[in-house]
Amino acid sequence: MPAYALTKLLNIDHPVLQAPMAGGITSPGFVADVSNFGMLGSIASGYLSLAQVDRFIDQVQAQTTAPFSVNIFVDYDDYGQVSLTKPKEIIQIEADLGLDVDDCFIIPPPPSMRNLIALLIDRKVPIVSTTFGLLRDEDVAALKQAGIILMTTINAVDEIDDALRTQDSDILMYQNAHAGGHKGGFSDDGHSDVIAFCAAMRRHPDKPFIMAGGIVTRDDIEQALKQGFAGVQIGTAFLATKQSAASQAYKQSIIDATDAHATISTTSITGKSARGLKNHLAQLAFKYNMGFPHLHYATAPLRKHAKAIENPDYQSLWAGTGVTRINEIPELHDYMQSLVK
Structure with missing residues (x-):
């Protein structure tokens, strides 16, 4: 058409x-x-x-x-409002960065x-x-x-x-x-x-x-x-x-992404497959991936902190392959x- x-x-x-x-x-x-x-x-x-x-x-x-x-x-799932424990990998990163946040997180309905x-x-x-x-x-x-x-x-x-x-x-x-x-x-x-x-x-x-x-x-x-x-x-x-x-x-990070392999598909940020720029968070290996939307909310405080201090390592840097141009x-x-x- x-x-x-x-x-x-x-x-x-x-x-x-x-x-x-x-x-x-x-x-x-x-x-x-x-x-x-x-x-x-x-x-x-x-x-x-x-x-x-x-x-x-x-x-x-x-x-x-x-x-x-x-x-x-x-x-159409009804999650209710539940409180869960963050993955150990996220808790460790937050501790290494000096974040004083709860080891639990809430999934809002x-x-x-x-x-x-x-x-x-x-x-x-x-x-x-x-x-x-x-x-x-x-x-x-x-x-x-x-x-x-x-x-x-x-x-x-x-x-x-x-x-x-x-x-x-x-x-x-x-x-x-x-x-x-x-x-x-x-x-x-x-x-x-x-x-x-x-x-x-x-x-x-x-x-x-x-x-x-x-x-x-x-x-x-x-x-x-x-x-x-x-x-x-x-x-x-x-x-x-x-x-x-x-x-x-x-x-x-978008401007700096000139390599053809600058982006990857990852489930390590929200639990659902998504393409973004390579960084520490996107390449983080979980022993157990909680899936979406659970991991989205589990990583949210870390990503918010990283954005506030302009640290690209732990932000969700969503980007397509056209980023190199x-x-x-x-x-x-x-x-x-x-x-x-």
């Missing part, structure tokens, strides 16, 4: 989506600026309470009348999917994207009834038919192996390579597909469009702008302008 079909569907000027990066990397002003430019700004609701999501949406809507999306982690869906409908969010799972039939129906555009993240060819059948997806987001951050699909399948995915994509000419992973420049966008994608999603290059809330150590930290507007010249 051509790019103009995507821009018409989303009511945007340029077929470029800002990746929904959770963890406080983007602010409401950042998201609004992307949307005001004519691209699609994205709110990441992951790890936020219902009140925090509501406040984020409110602040974005106060700064733009342009479309934006909200990304949700699809999770996430918003129920029902309440989150109801909030998005109530706030008239125009576009919703999903990560990590498939929505239940009743939630898909509620979003569709509200006229909300639904975008599903997939990693593999075999996920296409499942997404279309169960989600009635308006848009499919193909996140390839080059993408930074968490592997966002809903199956245990690995990443399909681009050639195989493009062949499968052509069997659905009426459905817009978006490429995510390894997109940094205007030339990258043009290449994706030539391959048949209707648009692209960009993450790493957006967080490597002056307006992102990434730490200076994080941004400097980022050699400056531009103004957000200047970067977006470079994509549309």
Whole structure:
């Protein structure tokens, strides 16, 4: 499907989506600026309470009348609020760094999917994207009834038919192996390579597909469009702008990443597979990996401390393989302008 079909569907000027990066990397002003430019700004609701999501949406809507999306982690499990003991490896690192923190951590209960869906409908969010799972039939129906555009993240060819059948997806987001951050699909399948995915994509000419992973420049966008994608999603290059809330150590690590093997896929930060820059935390070996979201909250105090003191060794430095082609930290507007010249 051509790019103009995507821009018409989303009511945007340029077929470029800002990746929904959770963890406080983007602010409401950042998201609004992307949307005001004519691209699609994205709110990441992951790890936020219902009140925090509501406040984020409110602040974005106060700064733009342009479309934006909200990304949700699809999770119907009821964790409750539980307190657990941190892995010994994390406790030892915290002790070595002189942190005076508890050896236990709390997993806060996430918003129920029902309440989150109801909030998005109530706030008239125009576009919703999903990560990590498939929505239940009743939630898909509620979003569709509200006229909300639904975008599903997939990693593999075999996920296409499942997404279309169960989600009635308006848009499919193909996140390839080059993408930074968490592997966002809903199956245990690995990443399909681009050639195989493009062949499968052509069997659905009426459905817009978006490429995510390894997109940094205007030339990258043009290449994706030539391959048949209707648009692209960009993450790493957006967080490597002056307006992102990434730490200076994080941004400097991006600039310093010139080696082709600068990034790795790791489960050692949140318990779920994600691609980021190599550092001590990403390469930490656990005797027992607690999994997601447990390890995310177990490592949170360490990562917060590392960010505060500008220590890149123990931050979550999510980045895609395109990081090697980022050699400056531009103004957000200047970067977006470079994509549309």
